[in-house]
Amino acid sequence: MDVNVIYNVEHEMHLGTLIALYFYLTGLSAGSFIISTFAYGFGMVKYKPLGKIGVVMATLLLIIAPMILLIDLAQPLRFWHLILYLRITSPITWGTFLLTLYPINCMIYGYFMFKGNLKRTKIFGLIGIPLALMVHGYTGFILALGKARVLWNTAIMPPIFLVSAMVSGLAMMILVVIVKDYFIQRGKEHDPTLIYGLGKLLVVSIVLDLILIGIDLTVLLTSHTEAYIAALMLLEGSFSHLFLGVEVFLGALVPLFLLLFPLTKRWVPGIAIASVLTMIGILAMRYIMVVGGLTIPLS
Amino acid sequence: MKKNSIEKKRYAMVIDLRRCIGCHTCSVACKAENRVPLGVYRSWVKIIEKGNYPNISRHFLPTLCNQCDHPPCVINCPVQATWKLENGIIIIDEHRCIGCKYCLASCPYNARHINPLIPIVQKCTFCHHRVYAGLEPACVEACPARARIFGDLNNPQGEVAKLLSKHPFQVLKHEMGTYPQVYYIGADLDAMDPFAGRKEWM
Known part of the structure; x- marks a missing residue:
């Protein structure tokens, strides 16, 4: 039977790219913080060169990220309402406190690390891990609790966000190490095993990310009508190029090939390309989740 | 329908689509009031046409804020700028709203909008100032066909309660668990379905 919509109103959603960028930056920050604690929190000596870079990146990114949120507010000067009139059921309120505590903890952790006080560095590193996980987990909750949007409202959203944070954080750290070893400290002797080790971790987290995306898609495809339509939007609709082409193929499969193929897995430029592609893929994933979720019509 | 305590007032609206003529007077009256x-619109009339000639019909769906009993916008507002009154109406404090737009993303009914002139969120409040x-x-008041009936759901002698007791009725997106308080009599399923008639989505 033919159905034609003669008249309808759809309100413009003033939410999107900036929020996706914010999620991306928090993910990078959480990822690099956790990598920085490998050496100083858990005592893995191999990753010691990453400790200081990791905490500096984590702090800087977490200073930029809330700025983006403030710009996105329609009334940025009323930001203090978030602290004064908080409502505890809203994930944004959780974020208010996490985004305050986490950078402070990062700074204390970094301060003791640069001072060389290893015992206190370890304490604040271990406090920082749950904070880093929560800072990024809560962004997953922001989407998961927006129950009007079928692409967002799934229990797997916080884990997907955590794993993709790990993916993008590892990729960024690989790039940072490559830039440091091959451009800034070119003359010095350096050991590429650190890059290979990070590459292995990147493979593990990309595979985990792909598994979680696969689980999400499987459930969407077999769930109710709206979920099925959302899955089709990703697989063959308006977001299919971005999802299949950029997020899955360029952002996950090509890096996996580069990191696992015997000829390229010890080839540093190859690892660099894989890292860049992974970071682009995760940015595309954030964009698809936020903007794609909002394009599904409601009325 | 969710059972409320009988003493409290619970404002609700019944939209009797057997009477609706699709004239958009409600949208215009809302805009003016x-x-x-x-x-942007606080209330609008969705119109669909279905069937093939000569078996064809046109259906209307006047849409507004559903004043949900479990409102996701209220649960998700981080600054308590929107809340449910004793009588069930959801209102917004325009001086407290920070414009984070999370309520726009949480509302399953597309009922909220950003005011393009003053950047805050607004929506239908059942004309709270008039009800007060x-x-x-x-x-x-403006509907020429008397298709919209407003009143206290908890008053058994009221027209809203009488209509809902006697007629089969529908609500929008029942599965969301929002307990909407705008009830439709004789609503068409295709008019209520956001995807019906959208070729690009089906």
Whole structure:
């Protein structure tokens, strides 16, 4: 039977790219913080060169990220309402406190690390891990609790966000190490095993990310009508190029090939390309989740 | 329907689509009463056409904020800028709203909008200022076909309770668990379905 919509109103959603960028930056920050604690929190000596870079990146990114949120507010000067009139059921309120505590903890952790006080560095590193996980987990909750949007409202959203944070954080750290070893400290002797080790971790987290995306898609495809339509939007609709082409193929499969193929897995430029592609893929994933979720019509 | 305590008032609206003629008077009255800016609507009438000639029909769906009993917008607002009154109406404090737009993303009914002139979120409030003064909402008063009926759901002698007790009725997106308080009599499923008639989505 033919159905034609003669008249309808759809309100413009003033939410999107900036929020996706914010999620991306928090993910990078959480990822690099956790990598920085490998050496100083858990005592893995191999990753010691990453400790200081990791905490500096984590702090800087977490200073930029809330700025983006403030710009996105329609009334940025009323930001203090978030602290004064908080409502505890809203994930944004959780974020208010996490985004305050986490950078402070990062700074204390970094301060003791640069001072060389290893015992206190370890304490604040271990406090920082749950904070880093929560800072990024809560962004997953922001989407998961927006129950009007079928692409967002799934229990797997916080884990997907955590794993993709790990993916993008590892990729960024690989790039940072490559830039440091091959451009800034070119003359010095350096050991590429650190890059290979990070590459292995990147493979593990990309595979985990792909598994979680696969689980999400499987459930969407077999769930109710709206979920099925959302899955089709990703697989063959308006977001299919971005999802299949950029997020899955360029952002996950090509890096996996580069990191696992015997000829390229010890080839540093190859690892660099894989890292860049992974970071682009995760940015595309954030964009698809936020903007794609909002394009599904409601009325 | 969710059972409330009987003493409290619970304002609700019944939209009797057997009477609706699709004239958009409610949209215009709402615009005039609430000074809603160009480009956004607090209440509008969705119109669909279905069937093939000669078996064809046109259906209307006047849409507004559903004043949910479990409102996701209220649960998700981080600054308590929107809340449910004792009588069930959801209102917004325009001086407290920070414009984070999370309520726009949480509302399953597309009922909220950003005011293009003053950047805050607004929506239908059942004309709370009129109800407070003992009047009916502007759309109800203006409807020439008396398709919109407004009143206290908990008053068994009221027209809302009588209509809902006697007729089969529908609500929008029942599965969301929001307990909407705008009830439709004789609504068409294709008009209520956001995807019906959208070729690009099916």
